[in-house]
Amino acid sequence: DWTPDAFVETTVEELKKEIGDDKVILGLSGGVDSSVAAMLLHKAIGDHLHCIFVNNGLLRKNEFESVLDQYKHMGLNVKGVDASARFLDALKGESDPEGKRKIIGRVFIEVFDDEAHKVENAKWLAQGTIYPDRIESVSASGGPSAVIKSHHNVGGLPDYMKLKVVEPLKMLFKDEVRRVGASMGMSPEILGRHPFPGPGLGIRILGDITAEKVAILQEVDAIFIEGLKKWGLYDKVWQAGAMLLPVDSVGVMGDERTYEKCVALRAVESTDGMTADWVNLPYEFLQKTSNDIINKVKGVNRVVYDISSKPPATIEWE
Numbered sequence: 001d002w003t004p005d006a007f008v009e010t011t012v013e014e015l016k017k018e019i020g021d022d023k024v025i026l027g028l029s030g031g032v033d034s035s036v037a038a039m040l041l042h043k044a045i046g047d048h049l050h051c052i053f054v055n056n057g058l059l060r061k062n063e064f065e066s067v068l069d070q071y072k073h074m075g076l077n078v079k080g081v082d083a084s085a086r087f088l089d090a091l092k093g094e095s096d097p098e099g100k101r102k103i104i105g106r107v108f109i110e111v112f113d114d115e116a117h118k119v120e121n122a123k124w125l126a127q128g129t130i131y132p133d134r135i136e137s138v139s140a141s142g143g144p145s146a147v148i149k150s151h152h153n154v155g156g157l158p159d160y161m162k163l164k165v166v167e168p169l170k171m172l173f174k175d176e177v178r179r180v181g182a183s184m185g186m187s188p189e190i191l192g193r194h195p196f197p198g199p200g201l202g203i204r205i206l207g208d209i210t211a212e213k214v215a216i217l218q219e220v221d222a223i224f225i226e227g228l229k230k231w232g233l234y235d236k237v238w239q240a241g242a243m244l245l246p247v248d249s250v251g252v253m254g255d256e257r258t259y260e261k262c263v264a265l266r267a268v269e270s271t272d273g274m275t276a277d278w279v280n281l282p283y284e285f286l287q288k289t290s291n292d293i294i295n296k297v298k299g300v301n302r303v304v305y306d307i308s309s310k311p312p313a314t315i316e317w318e
């Protein structure tokens with residue numbers, strides 16, 4: 001019978017044997033899969049595992065700093081690379097969803113390659129690929145592992161990066177990955193995180209992306225997510241987030257009419273992201289969250305809640 005403890009034990013032994021004294025590079029995304037893969041490799045080869053965590057400027061509020069801290073706390077040999085400006089610059093003026101995904105994917109590869117080259121004599125690239133990733137198409141993805149994965153899919157890594165690929169989770173499903181992480185003592189905070197798309201807030205800002213819009217959406221998202229946690233709702237939801245709509249909606253301030261941003265909140269139940277139902281969040285929670293957002297986030301005067309299921313309405317709006 002499969003148990004997480006036995007999986008950890010045999011996998012760590014196999015990794016030790018396979019990798020020996022070689023150096024390994026791994027891109028951390030902050031998500032469950034790459035974090036658990038990193039922890040397994042760390043157990044096997046310690047600091048010969050070189051982790052790279054890229055800030056694309058489209059992460060949640062304070063996410064880069066806090067997740068980097070958690071990784072260091074876990075003992076991982078990790079380098080945080082803040083490439084926010086480079087991503088925002090490359091995205092300037094782009095409003096097509098697939099165009100944005102392509103730019104984010106390309107810049108990620110550039111930044112990751114630069115960092116990977118600084119690790120001398122690296123022989124392996126580790127990835128947090130799980131079983132369903134190998135079945136589903138990842139072509140639309142812009143996430144760290146997904147980007148490298150799609151490179152990998154089309155016939156290997158860039159020539160100059162002749163790394164062998166190691167994927168310790170490739171036979172596992174998501175719930176098994178969580179159990180493996182728990183058996184290694186990883187925190188529920190990391191293991192229970194909602195899925196988050198590789199292109200991040202970039203595909204939750206409809207239309208073109210600016211630093212100002214990112215800052216607004218980060219505030220809105222943080223109020224929503226912290227509220228879900230405070231109300232004990234976070235773990236009942238598969239995924240939640242906020243979208244910044246390309247709509248200026250009218251409001252009144254005294255006897256003035258103002259035009260400010262409208263945001264949509266989305267929370268869904270799902271088992272695999274392929275289908276999803278909107279979550280029936282308590283009215284009191286929605287009321288409090290909407291008030292908090294409108295009172296605290298300058299530039300937003302209207303909040304709506306998305307009550308559409310997938311199909312046909314995808315989880316993300318872009």
Ligand code: XMP
Pocket residue numbers: 101140141142143146195196197198199239273274310313314315316317
């Ligand atoms: P949709 O919007 O297609 O999303 O219902 C299903 C799941 O996939 C995530 N998603 C992405 N993840 N790169 C990613 O890494 C992407 O381009 C991307 N688009 C959607 C989405 O957050 C949800 O979990």
